[in-house]
Amino acid sequence: MKITESKLKGCFILELKVYEDGRGLFFESYNKAQLEETLGASIDFVQDNISVSKKGVLRGLHFQTEKYAQAKLVQVIKGKVLDIVVDLRRDSNTFGQHFKIELSSENKKSIFIPKGMAHGFLALSEEVVFYYKCDAYYHPLSEAGIVYNDPELKIDWEFPETNMILSEKDLRLPLWKNRKM
C-alpha cells in the first residue's frame, strides 16, 4: 500500500496493492497496523457505513461535533465520485481550505480523513456504492454541516449545478461562517 499525505495535514491518500490473476483481483481494503504506523497513533473504527447514490447525488458537507467528531476511512466499491474534504481545524495552517480527489472502483484509492474535517462527495457514475469506516458512532444531535456551494469555500464540484441531487437537509445546511462549532 502506498500512502501519501494530502495538502491537509493528517488527511492521507491510500493506494491499495491489487493482486490480479485469472479469477479477478484481491486487495486489502483496510489494514489497522499499516494505517496506525502511518498515523503514528492508534485508530479504532466502530462503525461501517455504506451508501448507494445515483449520478449527480451530492452528499455533504457533513461532520459531527466535539466528542462525536469522526475520523473516517472512505472508499468507493462501485463507480466514481469527486470526494471533498474541508479543514475545520482552527489551529491548522490549511484552516478553511479543501482537498478534492477522484475515488473510484477503478483507481482503488481510499482516503483517511482525521477528526476536524467536513466531508462530502458527488457521484460521477450512474451508480456509486460508497463505503466508509468511522471511529465514532453516529450521534444525530452532534450532526453538523456546511452547504455545498458556500461562497467562502469556493468548491468547484466540476459538475453542472442543475443536475445535482441533494437532500432537503443538505440544501438547508448553513454557510461556513454560520457553521456549528
Ligand SMILES: Cc1cn([C@H]2C[C@H](O)[C@@H](COP(=O)(O)OP(=O)(O)O[C@H]3O[C@H](C)C(=O)[C@H](O)[C@H]3O)O2)c(=O)[nH]c1=O
Ligand atoms: C450518517 C448516518 C445516517 N444514518 C441515517 C440517518 C438518515 O435517516 C439516513 C440517511 O442519512 P444521511 O442523509 O445523513 O446520509 P448521508 O447524506 O449519506 O450522510 C453521510 O454523508 C457524508 C458523505 C458523510 O461523510 C457522513 O458520514 C454522513 O453524514 O441514515 C444512520 O443511521 N447512521 C449514520 O451514521
